[in-house]
Amino acid sequence: MTEIKLKLKKLPKFPLEAESITPDNFAGKTLDAIKKLPLYHGNENTVIGDYFSVSGKSGNVNNTKIVIDGDLSNVKRIGEQMSGGEIIINGNVGMHVGNNMSGGKILVNGNADDWAGAMLQGGELEIIGDAGHYVGAAYRGNWQGMKNGVIKVKGKVGNESMLWARSSKPANRWPMLYCGSAGPFLGTHNHGGTIVVEGDCDRCAGADQARGIIVIKGKVSRKLPSFKRIGEVKEIDLPNGEKITGKFIEYSGDHSVSKESTGKLYIAA
Amino acid sequence: MVERKLRTISDVICPFCGTLCDDLEVDVDIKEETIVEIRNGCQIGTKKFFSSNPSGHRYTKPRIKENDSFKEVSWDEAFDKAAEILISAKRPLLYGFSSTECEAQSKGVELAELLGGILDNTASVCHGPSLLAIQDVGAPMATLGDFKNRADLVIFWGSNPVHAHPRHLGRYSEFVRGYFRKDGRNDRFIVVVDPRNTHTAQIADLFIQIKPSEDYELLNAIRAMVRGVELDEKEISGVPMEKIKELVNILKTCNFGVIFFGMGLTQSLAHHRNIDAAISLVRELNDHTKFLLMPMRGHYNVTGANIVFAWNTGYAYSIDFSKGYPRYNPGEFSSVDLLMRDEIDASLIVASDPASNFPAASVKNLFKHPLISIEPHETPTSANADINFPAAIAGIECEGTAYRMDSVPIRLRKVKDAPGKCLSDKEILEKLIEKIKEKKGE
Numbered sequence: 128m129t130e131i132k133l134k135l136k137k138l139p140k141f142p143l144e145a146e147s148i149t150p151d152n153f154a155g156k157t158l159d160a161i162k163k164l165p166l167y168h169g170n171e172n173t174v175i176g177d178y179f180s181v182s183g184k185s186g187n188v189n190n191t192k193i194v195i196d197g198d199l200s201n202v203k204r205i206g207e208q209m210s211g212g213e214i215i216i217n218g219n220v221g222m223h224v225g226n227n228m229s230g231g232k233i234l235v236n237g238n239a240d241d242w243a244g245a246m247l248q249g250g251e252l253e254i255i256g257d258a259g260h261y262v263g264a265a266y267r268g269n270w271q272g273m274k275n276g277v278i279k280v281k282g283k284v285g286n287e288s289m290l291w292a293r294s295s296k297p298a299n300r301w302p303m304l305y306c307g308s309a310g311p312f313l314g315t316h317n318h319g320g321t322i323v324v325e326g327d328c329d330r331c332a333g334a335d336q337a338r339g340i341i342v343i344k345g346k347v348s349r350k351l352p353s354f355k356r357i358g359e360v361k362e363i364d365l366p367n368g369e370k371i372t373g374k375f376i377e378y379s380g381d382h383s384v385s386k387e388s389t390g391k392l393y394i395a396a
Numbered sequence: 397m398v399e400r401k402l403r404t405i406s407d408v409i410c411p412f413c414g415t416l417c418d419d420l421e422v423d424v425d426i427k428e429e430t431i432v433e434i435r436n437g438c439q440i441g442t443k444k445f446f447s448s449n450p451s452g453h454r455y456t457k458p459r460i461k462e463n464d465s466f467k468e469v470s471w472d473e474a475f476d477k478a479a480e481i482l483i484s485a486k487r488p489l490l491y492g493f494s495s496t497e498c499e500a501q502s503k504g505v506e507l508a509e510l511l512g513g514i515l516d517n518t519a520s521v522c523h524g525p526s527l528l529a530i531q532d533v534g535a536p537m538a539t540l541g542d543f544k545n546r547a548d549l550v551i552f553w554g555s556n557p558v559h560a561h562p563r564h565l566g567r568y569s570e571f572v573r574g575y576f577r578k579d580g581r582n583d584r585f586i587v588v589v590d591p592r593n594t595h596t597a598q599i600a601d602l603f604i605q606i607k608p609s610e611d612y613e614l615l616n617a618i619r620a621m622v623r624g625v626e627l628d629e630k631e632i633s634g635v636p637m638e639k640i641k642e643l644v645n646i647l648k649t650c651n652f653g654v655i656f657f658g659m660g661l662t663q664s665l666a667h668h669r670n671i672d673a674a675i676s677l678v679r680e681l682n683d684h685t686k687f688l689l690m691p692m693r694g695h696y697n698v699t700g701a702n703i704v705f706a707w708n709t710g711y712a713y714s715i716d717f718s719k720g721y722p723r724y725n726p727g728e729f730s731s732v733d734l735l736m737r738d739e740i741d742a743s744l745i746v747a748s749d750p751a752s753n754f755p756a757a758s759v760k761n762l763f764k765h766p767l768i769s770i771e772p773h774e775t776p777t778s779a780n781a782d783i784n785f786p787a788a789i790a791g792i793e794c795e796g797t798a799y800r801m802d803s804v805p806i807r808l809r810k811v812k813d814a815p816g817k818c819l820s821d822k823e824i825l826e827k828l829i830e831k832i833k834e835k836k837g838e
């Protein structure tokens with residue numbers, strides 16, 4: 128792998144829109160050309176070179192690795208629509224990291240702001256700290272959000288994560304979210320997404336879930352009344368072949384969407 | 397005694413709340429150009445008309461703040477200073493627009509695009525969640541006349557029209573006689589769902605007192621029960637199962653039902669998800685009977701602001717022009733969120749008073765940066781502005797178009813002249829745009 132290093136030189140006053148920072152955009156470019164890629168700062172056009180020092184070398188998309196250092200909590204859209212390669216972010220990162228990515232890997236060694244991995248189409252996003260609201264969610268007005276790929280968040284995910292996730296059996300696409308704990312309305316309008324929460328979860332998990340699996344290994348602050356208890360289980364099969372063992376109560380739902388629901392919610396007994 | 401000479405104007409539209417009553421009668425003193433009497437208006441609407449008369453709170457000349465005190469300046473000087481502030485800003489916020497008319501609103505869009513700024517209206521803090529939910533699941537609505545003539549079941553969920561839309565009940569939803577509801581109130585069954593025993597709740601046939609911010613669970617349960625699912629629970633959101641069963645039965649057996657929902661539903665926890673569930677419930681009830689819903693819009697032309705912004709940019713509120721084209725994302729580009737993160741460097745507030753309504757922390761950040769206000773009266777926002785543009789009040793001192801809560805456009809009337817040197821919001825924005833273009837050399 129060839130490596131490109133970016134280091135934030137100064138903190139932006141307004142959020143920097145950095146959708147140009149992807150292996151796809153960097154691939155095959157000289158350092159000078161990379162420094163000239165656009166970054167929006169408010170309504171002002173700036174370039175990567177204004178805010179970052181750039182070193183290293185790029186290769187083709189799939190073996191380009193971008194390592195970014197500095198406090199990027201006000202830098203948005205890193206890794207937007209990337210299709211391959213790798214990004215490692217050493218620090219906190221702003222909104223929309225890895226949104227719409229279809230391949231490759233992003234690792235955030237810190238916290239991520241809202242809409243991390245929104246509308247993910249493939250690839251892997253790993254966040255070592257907490258993530259904001261709408262992790263892996265659909266953007267406003269979209270009926271199909273995350274369609275494939277994996278998001279792993281060590282800490283907490285905020286409100287409405289995995290909103291409108293959609294799997295496809297014929298296309299073998301199984302969107303997955305693993306997280307430490309979760310805010311309210313996790314997996315709302317779920318259409319086949321799989322969510323595993325290691326710890327606790329706030330109210331209304333699986334609201335409007337048509338199908339899919341949500342596993343909560345901790346407590347739930349308020350379960351929706353439209354989920355019906357089926358019984359106790361000791362083993363849960365996930366669509367990617369993984370097995371989870373433990374003592375869980377199995378619920379079906381959301382029955383506000385249909386009387387016979389294939390959606391499942393498991394809460395630790 | 398000197399006789400007062402009056403001019404009476406009838407069929408005046410009330411520019412206060414989203415009910416947009418169109419039957420007011422106004423007497424104006426011809427010599428003084430002041431309003432002396434209003435007939436047919438409710439208390440809050442009438443107050444607005446009287447507030448247009450010259451008073452210590454009414455601005456009549458442009459002002460600029462210098463060393464913490466205001467000095468009156470010429471229009472030219474004020475435009476010049478405002479243009480300078482806005483041109484040098486990298487992330488200007490244009491906010492308000494819901495209490496003015498549509499032409500001024502579309503000028504706001506033009507200005508935001510010209511500046512590469514952020515454009516937002518008050519839906520951002522009232523019915524924005526309704527718009528989000530409508531984008532997710534659609535919305536079965538009708539005009540208010542339909543409800544008046546047909547509805548035999550009226551539900552007020554998280555809304556209190558007795559205080560917020562006083563004549564709504566008399567004109568459309570409760571006492572009024574309709575074509576198929578000849579006996580008025582007796583032909584309608586009224587349900588109120590609210591955590592408080594409001595004055596609207598006190599005139600209802602059925603009052604469902606719900607725990608605060610647990611509306612989603614109740615809507616969710618009702619939806620499942622409408623589908624015939626037996627739930628495990630005994631009580632939901634503080635409402636006993638028996639009562640919910642009674643309500644479900646009422647919902648399924650009416651001829652024509654409507655839910656009028658207010659900010660009790662949009663601005664309690666769960667926000668747009670509440671509306672999502674309410675809309676889905678209404679959609680599902682149409683398998684059994686005829687059912688619709690309607691947001692109780694507050695500002696008289698907030699519906700217009702959403703419509704005007706949407707036909708110009710594709711989006712109803714929270715629009716960012718910083719890249720030269722409109723982008724939309726409430727949460728990211730909505731005013732309160734922007735201000736909480738201190739992401740702006742100048743603001744233009746049109747016909748609105750965010751300082752009284754926004755969270756204190758965000759108002760602090762608003763005041764940190766240059767603030768220009770276009771506003772007829774002294775408000776906590778305009779008093780803290782750097783430039784005051786005195787505006788004529790749309791619908792009283794100038795004409796224009798406004799959209800009623802059911803999206804019916806109504807032409808506002810002018811009943812009197814504005815005091816002093818006031819210009820209409822539209823004229824002020826037009827001149828500001830001209831000045832900015834001139835300075836930018838466009």
Ligand code: SF4
Binds near residue numbers: 439441561
């Ligand atoms: S109900 Fe609303 S529109 Fe009608 S008079 Fe009162 S304030 Fe004005």
